[in-house]
Amino acid sequence: xxxxxxxxxxxxxxxxxxxxxxxxxxxxxxxxxxxxxxxxxxxxxxxxxxxxxxxxxxxxxxxxxxxxxxxxxxxxxxxxxxxxxxxxxxxxxxxxxxxxxxxxxxxxxxxxxxxxxxxxxxxxxxxxxxxxxxxxxxxxxxxxxxxxxxxxxxxxxxxxxxxxxxxxxxxxxxxxxxxxxxxxxxxxxxxxxxxxxxxxxxxxxxxxxxxxxxxxxxxxxxxxxxxxxxxxxxxxxxxxxxxxxxxxxxxxxxxxxxxxxxxxxxxxxxxxxxxxxxxxxxxxxxxxxxxxxxxxxxxxxxxxxxxxxxxxxxxxxxxxxxxxxxxxxxxxxxxxxxxxxxxxxxxxxxxxxxxxxxxxxxxxxxxxxxxxxxxxxxxxxxxxxxxxxxxxxxxxxxxxxxxxxxxxxxx
Amino acid sequence: xxxxxxxxxxxxxxxxxxxxxxxxxxxxxxxxxxxxxxxxxxxxxxxxxxxxxxxxxxxxxxxxxxxxxxxxxxxxxxxxxxxxxxxxxxxxxxxxxxxxxxxxxxxxxxxxxxxxxxxxxxxxxxxxxxxxxxxxxxxxxxxxxxxxxxxxxxxxxxxxxxxxxxxxxxxxxxxxxxxxxxxxxxxxxxxxxxxxxxxxxxxxxxxxxxxxxxxxxxxxxxxxxxxxxxxxxxxxxxxxxxxxxxxxxxxxxxxxxxxxxxxxxxx
Amino acid sequence: xxxxxxxxxxxxxxxxxxxxxxxxxxxxxxxxxxxxxxxxxxxxxxxxxxxxxxxxxxxxxxxxxxxxxxxxxxxxxxxxxxxxxxxxxxxxxxxxxxxxxxxxxxxxxxxxxxxxxxxxxxxxxxxxxxxxxxxxxxxxxxxxxxxxxxxxxxxxxxxxxxxxxxxxxxxxxxxxxxxxxxxxxxxxxxxxxxxxxxxxxxxxxxxxxxxxxxxxxxxxxxxxxxxxxxxxxxxxxxxxxxxxxxxxxxxxxxxxxxxxxxxxxxxxxxxxxxxxxxxxxxxxxxxxxxxxxxxxxxx
Numbered sequence: 001x002x003x004x005x006x007x008x009x010x011x012x013x014x015x016x017x018x019x020x021x022x023x024x025x026x027x028x029x030x031x032x033x034x035x036x037x038x039x040x041x042x043x044x045x046x047x048x049x050x051x052x053x054x055x056x057x058x059x060x061x062x063x064x065x066x067x068x069x070x071x072x073x074x075x076x077x078x079x080x081x082x083x084x085x086x087x088x089x090x091x092x093x094x095x096x097x098x099x100x101x102x103x104x105x106x107x108x109x110x111x112x113x114x115x116x117x118x119x120x121x122x123x124x125x126x127x128x129x130x131x132x133x134x135x136x137x138x139x140x141x142x143x144x145x146x147x148x149x150x151x152x153x154x155x156x157x158x159x160x161x162x163x164x165x166x167x168x169x170x171x172x173x174x175x176x177x178x179x180x181x182x183x184x185x186x187x188x189x190x191x192x193x194x195x196x197x198x199x200x201x202x203x204x205x206x207x208x209x210x211x212x213x214x215x216x217x218x219x220x221x222x223x224x225x226x227x228x229x230x231x232x233x234x235x236x237x238x239x240x241x242x243x244x245x246x247x248x249x250x251x252x253x254x255x256x257x258x259x260x261x262x263x264x265x266x267x268x269x270x271x272x273x274x275x276x277x278x279x280x281x282x283x284x285x286x287x288x289x290x291x292x293x294x295x296x297x298x299x300x301x302x303x304x305x306x307x308x309x310x311x312x313x314x315x316x317x318x319x320x321x322x323x324x325x326x327x328x329x330x331x332x333x334x335x336x337x338x339x340x341x342x343x344x345x346x347x348x349x350x351x352x353x354x355x356x357x358x359x360x361x362x363x364x365x366x367x368x369x370x371x372x373x374x375x376x377x378x379x380x381x382x383x384x385x386x387x388x389x390x391x392x393x394x395x396x397x398x399x400x401x402x403x404x405x406x407x408x409x410x411x
Numbered sequence: 412x413x414x415x416x417x418x419x420x421x422x423x424x425x426x427x428x429x430x431x432x433x434x435x436x437x438x439x440x441x442x443x444x445x446x447x448x449x450x451x452x453x454x455x456x457x458x459x460x461x462x463x464x465x466x467x468x469x470x471x472x473x474x475x476x477x478x479x480x481x482x483x484x485x486x487x488x489x490x491x492x493x494x495x496x497x498x499x500x501x502x503x504x505x506x507x508x509x510x511x512x513x514x515x516x517x518x519x520x521x522x523x524x525x526x527x528x529x530x531x532x533x534x535x536x537x538x539x540x541x542x543x544x545x546x547x548x549x550x551x552x553x554x555x556x557x558x559x560x561x562x563x564x565x566x567x568x569x570x571x572x573x574x575x576x577x578x579x580x581x582x583x584x585x586x587x588x589x590x591x592x593x594x595x596x597x598x599x600x601x602x603x604x605x606x607x608x609x610x611x612x613x614x615x616x617x618x619x620x621x622x623x624x625x626x627x628x629x630x631x632x633x634x635x636x637x638x639x640x641x642x643x644x645x646x647x648x649x650x651x652x653x654x655x656x657x658x659x660x661x662x663x664x665x666x667x668x669x670x671x672x673x674x675x676x677x678x
Numbered sequence: 679x680x681x682x683x684x685x686x687x688x689x690x691x692x693x694x695x696x697x698x699x700x701x702x703x704x705x706x707x708x709x710x711x712x713x714x715x716x717x718x719x720x721x722x723x724x725x726x727x728x729x730x731x732x733x734x735x736x737x738x739x740x741x742x743x744x745x746x747x748x749x750x751x752x753x754x755x756x757x758x759x760x761x762x763x764x765x766x767x768x769x770x771x772x773x774x775x776x777x778x779x780x781x782x783x784x785x786x787x788x789x790x791x792x793x794x795x796x797x798x799x800x801x802x803x804x805x806x807x808x809x810x811x812x813x814x815x816x817x818x819x820x821x822x823x824x825x826x827x828x829x830x831x832x833x834x835x836x837x838x839x840x841x842x843x844x845x846x847x848x849x850x851x852x853x854x855x856x857x858x859x860x861x862x863x864x865x866x867x868x869x870x871x872x873x874x875x876x877x878x879x880x881x882x883x884x885x886x887x888x889x890x891x892x893x894x895x896x897x898x899x900x901x902x903x904x905x906x907x908x909x910x911x912x913x914x915x916x917x918x919x920x921x922x923x924x925x926x927x928x929x930x931x932x933x934x935x936x937x938x939x940x941x942x943x944x945x946x947x948x949x950x951x952x953x954x955x956x957x958x959x960x961x962x963x964x965x966x967x968x969x970x971x972x973x974x975x976x977x
Contacts, residue, residue: 094943101725245833450817494700497693524711550707
């Protein structure tokens with residue numbers, strides 16, 4: 001017993017020695033805590049601009065880099081009494097649990113005037129599905145395309161393909177030289193619908209088709225959709241060997257180490273390749289389809305929401321208003337090399353400008369985010385089905401049918 | 412002849428066991444680009460360690476982790492040892508029920524209780540406190556500890572209690588003077604096998620801790636994973652640094668286990 | 679306190695005293711939260727906000743086609759993992775413990791080396807083995823290619839689960855080894871000596887004396903392996919992600935629970951996942967009690 005008592009006493013003593021809660025507000029200065037999942041340094045840099053203009057406020061960015069745990073951290077954080085004042089929210093379906101639990105402050109244009117200028121297509125992802133209210137200030141729009149290594153293209157006499165046949169013949173040429181044409185890995189299954197949409201969206205006719213499915217006029221087993229996702233099978237010879245076993249990071253490294261010429265993926269990769277493959281000059285293109293011009297899918301990324309229990313409501317809303325302003329949008333785009341969701345921001349980066357022009361002309365909605373509902377979510381079901389398709393275990397038609405079956409449980 | 416075959420087999424497995432860790436160690440001294448060119452190669456420098464040490468504030472995390480783990484393991488081991496003694500050696504009403512009650516805790520996904528646990532700790536003012544973490548981990552270690560220690564108590568020869576009873580020793584004296592010295596090997600095993608998962612856990616601190624100054628090492632690691640996903644060299648350096656304290660502990664503890672074993676055999 | 683008649687050594691009262699500290703700690707911080715979590719399964723949820731009483735609706739949801747399509751394969755994979763663990767990891771662990779009991783020089787070094795992988799964070803193990811087995815950069819295939827033995831390992835549904843079993847063994851083999859070693863240490867040497875004096879060979883000593891005496895330890899190892907295999911999460915998560923890649927070949931109950939609870943984005947995720955947890959608990963705990971009864975009786 002003596003040992004037990006000693007141990008308990010010791011445990012208590014050591015823990016009691018730990019530093020107590022840090023005192024926050026010093027001399028009337030207010031601290032706004034912001035939770036998110038991106039690299040913290042970038043946010044400190046951007047929020048410092050706000051602090052400069054608003055001397056009474058200290059913005060404390062906290063980043064939880066593990067994306068999946070973030071949802072748990074945020075939902076418990078907002079349920080408790082010492083959550084953040086503002087937080088990054090996920091887009092669309094994944095935002096709904098927080099909205100329905102009443103954890104977030106609805107935002108209107110009176111408090112956050114900038115919201116009025118947002119495109120409905122963008123703002124939709126920050127809304128509650130049931131009440132239609134806006135719960136977040138969207139921060140980014142992501143586009144999906146093929147990123148390529150300009151030097152490898154030039155060395156092999158290749159230019160971004162204008163036609164489908166040209167794309168295939170270029171890929172053949174690269175493969176013959178021992179260069180992997182497309183750095184793509186199907187082990188992380190969330191990449192599969194992304195890459196399927198990069199090559200397939202134009203095949204199924206983009207937004208019109210998605211709208212028809214939502215209206216229950218069409219099914220995913222439609223030959224056009226099947227043809228679109230079947231592109232993954234058609235392009236398989238130009239992916240790394242054993243592509244279903246290649247992870248997302250493997251694929252990134254294949255491209256950044258110059259072993260592969262192209263990387264089908266999101267625009268967020270520019271930031272990554274810019275840092276990790278500084279010597280590679282990057283270009284982007286939208287893969288053409290046999291019928292001609294391809295479509296560039298895009299989606300609204302997360303948004304900034306305000307905790308309904310914040311102790312600094314006025315300051316939090318003022319900060320949210322700044323997040324919806326062009327000042328922040330410009331800062332965001334130029335700091336992170338990602339499209340800000342704030343309307344009317346022109347990126348300084350020439351590559352980003354190029355993508356922006358293409359997206360304005362040939363943009364489409366990334367289909368998977370529209371079908372991320374259900375438990376298991378249709379997105380998860382379809383990602384797995386695509387993986388089986390890539391492994392040659394089921395056909396494109398069967399994969400599409402699995403998606404139909406899953407969607408029918410909630411649509 | 413047969414003995415030497417056994418020896419060769421044992422050392423061959425030791426190579427298999429160590430090889431991945433050696434790859435990790437070697438890689439932590441090589442720039443990432445080289446790792447991807449050639450997965451295995453000679454060490455070239457300390458650059459990764461410098462980067463890992465400066466990027467992640469390891470020193471604070473190490474202290475927090477040590478406090479939490481030592482507190483939790485001690486507390487968990489002591490209460491479990493007390494409980495396992497009657498469960499393994501004494502007849503009393505409800506013994507089977509108590510044993511099942513303790514074991515049941517091992518069969519639930521621990522993450523299930525995270526929301527009620529969060530509310531509970533918040534009610535006690537223990538969110539964002541290392542004491543809260545110590546209690547959660549210590550309690551979490553009880554089922555496993557009780558299970559293993561009970562089995563060991565049960566295994567000790569029956570004559571022991573009879574002899575102690577003949578000497579007129581009460582239950583506490585029997586526990587303290589007769590049983591405790593004998594379960595030392597099992598206790599060392601339990602301590603080592605609880606120390607490691609608690610040292611490595613990042614889920615509870617992520618959800619229960621807010622203050623940066625109170626985070627534990629694995630949380631620092633998760634930052635690391637996110638930040639250096641593709642920078643394998645730096646990643647490995649961080650991993651080596653977090654694993655080394657465990658290796659030291661383990662090498663010391665195997666000494667304890669072996670000592671305990673020998674004592675057990677020569678009694 | 680002393681209820682009923684005194685049986686065996688000691689009475690009820692002091693036995694309860696021994697139990698109290700563990701009971702308090704465990705009940706407050708493990709049982710209470712988990713039990714509360716279980717009651718969640720009878721409600722429908724709006725995120726973290728409890729909505730209305732839902733009766734057995736959440737359970738009915740588990741049996742719906744699309745969910746059952748995940749549940750059954752996951753359960754099967756858990757069972758295969760358990761079989762693989764018993765066959766590979768625990769057999770090796772026992773063999774190592776027996777072999778090491780005769781080794782004089784280098785014993786502690788060997789024990790330490792066998793057990794060392796257990797120390798590494800499971801997430802780190804995932805990263806490490808993913809790199810080692812990577813089809814693009816991995817040294818394992820680079821070494822095996824000249825021999826014609828290169829394999830997709832984690833990339834193919836047929837080889838993924840066996841690969842997970844190998845990695846699990848690599849990580850955990852020290853555990854049965856140490857438990858068996860400790861149990862071997864508890865066997866008085868006189869038993870074996872007596873048998874040898876009676877003319878028994880070393881194989882007979884092993885079969886007739888040592889192994890029967892190790893039965894309680896085997897029961898312990900079996901039950902812990904069962905619980906471990908059924909509850910496995912961190913390693914499979916690190917190797918194949920939350921969906922058990924490739925194509926769900928390494929999907930297990932732990933991953934399914936994780937996906938349902940934390941990664942589905944479903945508004946009622948808490949209700950469905952709690953029902954799943956109740957199912958898991960009933961199944962695993964029930965099987966554990968059954969196993970315990972069968973094994974302890976034999977022992």
